[in-house]
Amino acid sequence: MPSAGNSGGLITIWNGNLFNGREISKDYFQITVELTSKLDNTVYFITNVYGPNSMEGKTEFSNWLLNVNIQPMQLLLIVGDFNYIRGPENRNRGGGDHNDMMHFNNIIINLDLVEIPLKGRQFTWSNMQDTPLLEKLDWIFTSADWTSKFPNTLATPMAKLSSDHVPINIQIDNMIPKCHIFRFEEFWLDFEGFIDTISNYWNSCTFHADSAKNLVARFKSIRKGLKIWSKQFSQLNKTIENCCFYVKLLDGIEDQRDLFQHEKNFRKLFIRHTNKLLEAKRKYWRIRANIRWAQLGDENTKFFHAIATHVFRSNYITFLINSDKLIVNDHEQKAAILWNSFKSRIGTAGTSQMNFNIDHLSRSINQEELEQPFCMKEVDDIISSMPNDKSP
Known part of the structure; x- marks a missing residue:
């Protein structure tokens, strides 16, 4: 034009x-x-x-x-x-x-x-x-x-x-760079083995005398265990596709002849497992899309994907400028710049000293007056001291 x-x-x-x-x-x-x-x-x-x-x-x-x-x-x-x-x-x-x-x-x-x-x-x-x-x-x-x-x-x-x-x-690209941080997924709670994994790795870590170090070590051990255990859910779409394939295969066999009882039971197990995986996928995208009003059974999956992607785009950092005034676009280099900046701001751990005397701060107080009941004079004094526009 x-x-x-x-x-x-x-x-x-x-x-x-x-x-x-x-x-x-x-x-x-x-x-x-x-x-x-x-x-x-x-x-x-x-x-x-x-x-x-x-x-x-x-x-x-x-x-x-x-x-x-x-x-x-x-x-x-x-x-x-x-x-x-x-x-x-x-x-x-x-x-x-x-x-x-x-x-x-x-x-x-x-x-x-x-x-x-x-x-x-x-x-x-x-x-x-x-x-x-x-x-x-x-x-x-x-x-x-x-x-x-x-x-x-x-x-x-x-x-x-x-x-x-x-x-x-x-x-235009269909790949999103994935960070290496650990994320807890809500749908893990619905699968067998989750509680056992938590228990085993909680009790298997090395004991530390320092209670804080001991707690951090246990959490790190659980994180390691969940990363290993959760690899079975890394390809939800592929697993769902395979389950649907076998359900369709059994449906096709049923068109030709009656299914045996063990084949019927096998199909029921596939359908039940597929529904469980679909619910896990729904929870996965519901958390990322941050849609709190999503109801159970909502099938608007594409909308969930669109909202989650919009949030990612809004939060995506296109580039950073390093200490040499150079523009950095690579994902790993941007992560390194943010890590070094965070580390320099936090600093390193050091020993702290107490420069005051606790015994000097504490003093004895006569608490007998606190145990005595209120008298009418105290009540009258309080009421008389209140402003005229205030109700006692």
């Missing part, structure tokens, strides 16, 4: 060696293309928008956005200058139309869109004045299925050289 003077204009470009592309819809404020991967035939929908400034254009644009039809399992990415802000924090000074903010947020909620947060910049547009007005007008949204398939989709700013908008680089 060509520009109108210095504003507007849209272009969507793709690599023909990797994708087959075709235009789905086009208007003066949006272009939607369908990209089909030549590698695995996965279909992606990319919508590039440029929100109008005029009242009539905004109304037409918001009506189109509200009526976007997102199909189940559709991988959709909507990017561009929406010319809307979501809240007062998206401006560096007061102002903004609160009705527009509410309308824009309602559209996002109705479409179940997931925002990709921009890491490293608070605002994306400037009026380029000496005392500039800064706003966040550029947004990146995805469908819930996109978030499930590509949980590590990140948006980072680039250098603003000529435009009044900040260029944004979107990185």
